[in-house]
Amino acid sequence: MIVRALCLAAVLVVALAVPAGAHNVTAGADLRIAQTIAGAEVTVVIKGTSRVPGPLRIGVIAYQPVSGLPVGLEVRSVEDGRALTGTAQAAADPQYVQVRVERTGPHELKLSAGGEVAVVPFRVLVERGSMGDFLIYGGLFLAALLLVGGLLTGATARPGRAMALAAGAAAGVTVAAMVIVFEPQLPPPAPDGAAPAAATPAAGGRPYAQARVETVPARPGAGEEFTLRLDLIDGSTGRPVDDLTVHHEALAHVVVTSEDGRYFRHVHPLRTAPGRLEVRLRADRAGRYLAHAELEREDSGGQLVAAGFEIGSEAGSEIGGEAGSEVDSEVGSEVGDEVGGETSRADVAEAGGAVVPRLQPAAPVAGRPTTIELDVPAGVRPWLGMTGHLLVRSQDGAFLGHVHEMGTPGSRLRFTFSFPAPGRYLAWVQYATGDRIVTAPFTVDVTAAAEAGR
Numbered sequence: 001m002i003v004r005a006l007c008l009a010a011v012l013v014v015a016l017a018v019p020a021g022a023h024n025v026t027a028g029a030d031l032r033i034a035q036t037i038a039g040a041e042v043t044v045v046i047k048g049t050s051r052v053p054g055p056l057r058i059g060v061i062a063y064q065p066v067s068g069l070p071v072g073l074e075v076r077s078v079e080d081g082r083a084l085t086g087t088a089q090a091a092a093d094p095q096y097v098q099v100r101v102e103r104t105g106p107h108e109l110k111l112s113a114g115g116e117v118a119v120v121p122f123r124v125l126v127e128r129g130s131m132g133d134f135l136i137y138g139g140l141f142l143a144a145l146l147l148v149g150g151l152l153t154g155a156t157a158r159p160g161r162a163m164a165l166a167a168g169a170a171a172g173v174t175v176a177a178m179v180i181v182f183e184p185q186l187p188p189p190a191p192d193g194a195a196p197a198a199a200t201p202a203a204g205g206r207p208y209a210q211a212r213v214e215t216v217p218a219r220p221g222a223g224e225e226f227t228l229r230l231d232l233i234d235g236s237t238g239r240p241v242d243d244l245t246v247h248h249e250a251l252a253h254v255v256v257t258s259e260d261g262r263y264f265r266h267v268h269p270l271r272t273a274p275g276r277l278e279v280r281l282r283a284d285r286a287g288r289y290l291a292h293a294e295l296e297r298e299d300s301g302g303q304l305v306a307a308g309f310e311i312g313s314e315a316g317s318e319i320g321g322e323a324g325s326e327v328d329s330e331v332g333s334e335v336g337d338e339v340g341g342e343t344s345r346a347d348v349a350e351a352g353g354a355v356v357p358r359l360q361p362a363a364p365v366a367g368r369p370t371t372i373e374l375d376v377p378a379g380v381r382p383w384l385g386m387t388g389h390l391l392v393r394s395q396d397g398a399f400l401g402h403v404h405e406m407g408t409p410g411s412r413l414r415f416t417f418s419f420p421a422p423g424r425y426l427a428w429v430q431y432a433t434g435d436r437i438v439t440a441p442f443t444v445d446v447t448a449a450a451e452a453g454r
């Protein structure tokens with residue numbers, strides 16, 4: 001009977017378990033989302049909360065010297081429409097702004113800075129007492145009650161009833177003890193505010209998002225600011241895809257490169273409407289550019305979206321001289337001459353010194369792992385949840401790879417990468433220091449396995 005009760009309890013606990021949530025703010029887990037806003041790379045942090053109504057703490061970490069870029073915050077409960085506002089100053093070590101939330105469940109965080117607005121949906125979750133706790137305390141309470149009853153009945157000399165009550169007390173204690181032993185192996189219950197579990201989860205998961213990538217204007221001029229826009233549609237319903245999970249601390253990671261690789265930006269577009277992601281960019285040279293977007297739909301998996309666009313030769317029409325100064329003020333972006341002689345300051349967050357990574361083997365072979373090691377200055381700090389990022393593009397742009405240094409920050413970054421085919425690859429290592437994101441470009445020539453064997 002006890003076994004049956006335990007089984008029932010286990011089934012209930014499993015049934016109530018919440019599916020892996022996408023944008024949840026819980027007591028134990030902060031929500032971190034990288035955003036490219038007002039030309040700056042920032043990570044918005046919503047600190048986990050343990051009680052509602054209560055304060056929600058929001059901060060904006062800057063990875064570039066932004067000298068107190070103000071970011072407007074508005075937290076709105078989707079259920080009752082109540083909204084509260086505040087302003088956070090983006091900084092390397094930010095002050096957290098407190099916003100009071102009245103309830104759990106779906107919320108939206110609206111961010112505004114430099115004329116740009118993003119809306120990040122998230123859920124406030126608060127832990128409920130678990131089924132296990134209920135059984136432990138319930139069992140012990142029942143046992144105590146029955147024991148007292150047993151003693152009283154015994155005192156009034158009714159041995160039959162006393163025995164029955166004592167047996168009940170023993171059962172209560174046993175349930176409590178069993179739950180104490182087995183509870184750690186059971187999944188936790190759904191917290192307050194969790195999304196209702198899908199009644200019929202699609203077999204095999206949701207389809208990949210159909211992505212349409214365009215620039216606004218359609219053909220931006222060199223030096224002109226433009227918007228790179230991703231519209232994501234679910235092909236099976238025709239509806240916008242608005243269920244991207246936060247992976248590596250972003251809704252989407254977008255890498256924009258010029259065909260020759262001299263232009264490189266790794267940015268995190270803003271969700272400006274359901275299914276729409278946008279990021280503002282500027283490129284100083286005419287030519288063909290490539291955009292690669294890494295994104296991940298809930299219950300679908302990761303996907304890579306690739307698209308090309310053209311930058312026209314005519315300079316941005318009326319913004320002319322002003323554009324230059326705007327680019328200069330773009331959050332201390334610096335580009336080194338080593339990026340193939342590029343002189344635009346907006347192209348790369350910051351170029352490392354002359355980059356000479358150590359390769360092992362020195363002549364990488366297609367299909368075999370290559371170790372790429374790079375010395376870095378002291379004070380590297382995690383960015384997007386990792387110490388270092390390596391992005392690799394084939395020369396024609398058909399291939400894009402992305403791996404990480406997972407270790408703790410030290411004096412070097414070490415990556416292992418298997419180049420898929422022989423040829424020349426463009427590579428960029430990225431890491432964050434105290435006040436900037438360093439981008440170190442280099443090229444790698446990969447030989448075929450047979451050639452290497454000769």
Ligand SMILES: [Cu+2]
Pocket residue numbers: 250252253254266267268384
């Ligand atoms: Cu990214």
